[in-house]
Amino acid sequence: MMTDDIHSLSGAYAVDALTDAERAAFEEHLEHCAACRDEVDSLREAAADLSLLSAEEPPASLRHDVLRRVSTVRPEPPRLADRRARRRTRTWLAGVAAAAVVAAGVGVGVTQPWQDTSQAPQLTVAERIERADDAQRISVSFDDGSVATVLRSESLNRAVIETSDMAPPPEGQHYVVWLQEPDGQMHHAGAMPADASDASMPLKGDAAAAIGAGITIESDPQTPEPTSEPVALFSFT
CATH class of the missing domain: 2.60.40 (Immunoglobulin-like)
Known part of the structure; x- marks a missing residue:
């Protein structure tokens, strides 16, 4: 469902959890919003940090579970001057992935389970x-x-x-x-x-x-x- 506050889509965009319509609208917004571009970069860095925990292959059900959680939890709009807000958003991203790992019964970290690692990077x-x-x-x-x-x-x-x-x-x-x-x-x-x-x-x-x-x-x-x-x-x- 499209949110009224397009800034809040940055977290879901970073983990590829948007619909095609949401992704298109958010990418158009990114062209003119430096705050959201910085926020997406920050979230992707956090995702990269998670990938260092382990290279173990996650179960097939894990991706679905994480996407379901991501689609129902959106971060607050980015505020460039508020570093605490950035830390909270990073914590949200790590928390969603960690919660999904626990729910799936996997005791180690995984490499960005919400994405197919064979896919190309997101395109403009x-x-x-x-x-x-x-x-x-x-x-x-x-x-x-x-x-x-x-x-x-x-x-x-x-x-x-x-x-x-x-x-x-x-x-x-x-x-x-x-x-x-x-x-x-x-x-x-x-x-x-x-x-x-x-x-x-x-x-x-x-x-x-x-x-x-x-x-x-x-x-x-x-x-x-x-x-x-x-x-x-x-x-x-």
């Missing part, structure tokens, strides 16, 4: 799109040599914009990305960060139904519709 939205069979990559080059690229997968219903050496917008202005719907309407898909020179931003909206994307320069980053001509257009058809 862009990496998942690139690995999709229907991945599209549409690039636009500007006169100054900079490049903007939209990655899209219809099957994943996700799209990401990536920039390389992108010049900043005029002072007080913002780059805004739009997804074009089949009826021609433009859907606000996100305002790019202030430093868009080398950025990667998941786009909001129905990427599967969209027929294209565009970038405009706007004074209001949350404008509900474009107020200027696009500086870049990307066709998905």
Whole structure:
């Protein structure tokens, strides 16, 4: 079930206990939340510490038990200035794993029992799109040599914009990305960060139904519709 406080998903994300929808939403949130990125790194370090206890193979039932416990216990949102909160979150992660070990009757530590060690590391939205069979990559080059690229997968219903050496917008202005719907309407898909020179931003909206994307320069980053001509257009058809 999706939580109202997306920050609290950091613990479950670190142990791969989110649904696909939760994972996609949280990864989009990570792009803009340094606190959650630090929290996830901290939790993964704690998980690595647990793996040093033993390399004994856990029983098959252990993974299910740990995932069940993780899905019902969520850490508090991260607070960068509160080190005690970080220690409490580390303790939560270790406690869940230790409790599952005891419940399964295993007297030694295990190597991250909630994960299949044969699986690849968690991928970003862009990496998942690139690995999709229907991945599209549409690039636009500007006169100054900079490049903007939209990655899209219809099957994943996700799209990401990536920039390389992108010049900043005029002072007080913002780059805004739009997804074009089949009826021609433009859907606000996100305002790019202030430093868009080398950025990667998941786009909001129905990427599967969209027929294209565009970038405009706007004074209001949350404008509900474009107020200027696009500086870049990307066709998905």
